[in-house]
Amino acid sequence: MKLSVPMVAFLLVSLLTVNAWSAQGKKSTMQKQAFGKTDDGQQMDLYTLTNAKGMEVAITNFGGTIVSIKVPDKNGNIADVLLGYDDVSGYQGGKAYFGATIGRYGNRIAKGKFTLDGKTYTLPQNDGVNTLHGGTKGFSQRVWTAKDVSSPAGQALQLTYLSKDGEEGFPGNLSVKVVFTLANTNELKIDYSATTDKDTVLNLTNHSYFNLSGKGEGDILGTELTLHASKFTPVDATLIPTGELRAVKGTPFDFTKSTAIGARINQDDEQLKLAGGYDHNWVLDAGKTVALHLAAQAYDPTSGRELEVLTTEPGIQFYTGNFLDGSIHGKGDKVYNKHAAFCLETQHFPDSPNHPKFPTTELKPGQRYHTMTVFKFLTK
Ligand code: GLA
Numbered sequence: 001m002k003l004s005v006p007m008v009a010f011l012l013v014s015l016l017t018v019n020a021w022s023a024q025g026k027k028s029t030m031q032k033q034a035f036g037k038t039d040d041g042q043q044m045d046l047y048t049l050t051n052a053k054g055m056e057v058a059i060t061n062f063g064g065t066i067v068s069i070k071v072p073d074k075n076g077n078i079a080d081v082l083l084g085y086d087d088v089s090g091y092q093g094g095k096a097y098f099g100a101t102i103g104r105y106g107n108r109i110a111k112g113k114f115t116l117d118g119k120t121y122t123l124p125q126n127d128g129v130n131t132l133h134g135g136t137k138g139f140s141q142r143v144w145t146a147k148d149v150s151s152p153a154g155q156a157l158q159l160t161y162l163s164k165d166g167e168e169g170f171p172g173n174l175s176v177k178v179v180f181t182l183a184n185t186n187e188l189k190i191d192y193s194a195t196t197d198k199d200t201v202l203n204l205t206n207h208s209y210f211n212l213s214g215k216g217e218g219d220i221l222g223t224e225l226t227l228h229a230s231k232f233t234p235v236d237a238t239l240i241p242t243g244e245l246r247a248v249k250g251t252p253f254d255f256t257k258s259t260a261i262g263a264r265i266n267q268d269d270e271q272l273k274l275a276g277g278y279d280h281n282w283v284l285d286a287g288k289t290v291a292l293h294l295a296a297q298a299y300d301p302t303s304g305r306e307l308e309v310l311t312t313e314p315g316i317q318f319y320t321g322n323f324l325d326g327s328i329h330g331k332g333d334k335v336y337n338k339h340a341a342f343c344l345e346t347q348h349f350p351d352s353p354n355h356p357k358f359p360t361t362e363l364k365p366g367q368r369y370h371t372m373t374v375f376k377f378l379t380k
Pocket residue numbers: 095096097107132239279317319323343345
């Protein structure tokens with residue numbers, strides 16, 4: 001048989017595509033299954049993205065939540081490294097924010113108030129006197145619209161949500177898009193974008209709780225952490241930044257060199273005591289960037305699993321699950337105790353709308369909010 005030029009070109013393109021989608025002989029896929037109903041009877045879905053290496057990421061449209069991340073250890077054994085629940089009922093009304101997309105404002109806003117263009121906005125106070133993670137019904141409790149946007153770059157799930165003007169007290173109709181892409185390099189990329197029709201403030205993040213030993217076993221105190229940050233933002237008794245950017249050098253907050261999370265967590269340090277462990281924003285040395293920069297590395301010496309966090313954001317909240325107290329029964333009825341997991345929430349600094357010297361979180365009509373974060377998994 002004689003092959004024409006277009007036929008050869010077609011065959012070549014097909015071969016390349018198949019290769020990109022099925023390195024190592026496996027095929028990357030996306031599957032959809034039922035994930036239970038919300039209290040008001042809406043059926044939620046779970047989308048499972050698999051790459052050619054067998055890494056698996058499951059995301060639900062309830063709260064834009066990453067439900068599980070299954071990755072190999074140094075011996076190739078695959079386990080789920082996220083805390084969470086078996087179905088949507090656990091996530092509803094949950095106070096831990098396991099795996100959720102957080103908005104409109106990740107972290108705290110002091111006393112539920114901020115002023116923008118001379119107008120004071122009042123938000124729900126759902127964390128003592130402060131607003132936490134977008135208020136009483138933030139993005140983690142909303143139903144998102146899902147769409148498969150997979151490409152040769154990987155299986156990709158797009159979630160969109162329209163937050164109406166005045167929702168949880170924030171101004172402007174805000175149109176939000178979050179795209180989760182699982183690449184064959186074992187990288188999960190989260191791409192956030194948003195537009196508004198009125199001046200507003202915005203700080204989106206993901207609240208995954210990682211335990212690299214898998215299945216939420218034990219605690220994370222032996223996990224070795226590096227944070228590419230030489231300063232952090234100390235807090236007051238309600239965990240609101242004082243405004244100071246304090247050097248980490250000589251303090252238990254210095255993770256510029258890989259250090260076990262538990263090595264200094266119980267030291268007699270005012271900041272550690274205020275938070276019951278680590279629950280602070282680190283000021284990333286790279287600042288706010290257009291391209292991704294390496295913000296953090298976490299390595300579990302027992303399993304050999306390593307997580308790298310790359311972001312375009314100027315800050316990262318390192319939280320050691322201080323509020324987990326054994327009262328939550330998660331996946332497979334697992335009890336989650338204090339320090340069962342850590343979070344690395346890429347973000348702008350907490351309470352920025354009340355700190356003019358912090359990098360701005362304002363978004364205006366005509367502008368496009370855009371940030372990216374990557375969770376990359378390796379073994380050593
Ligand atoms: C963030 C906060 C913590 C806590 C958790 C959720 O990490 O900084 O103080 O509220 O979310 O429990």
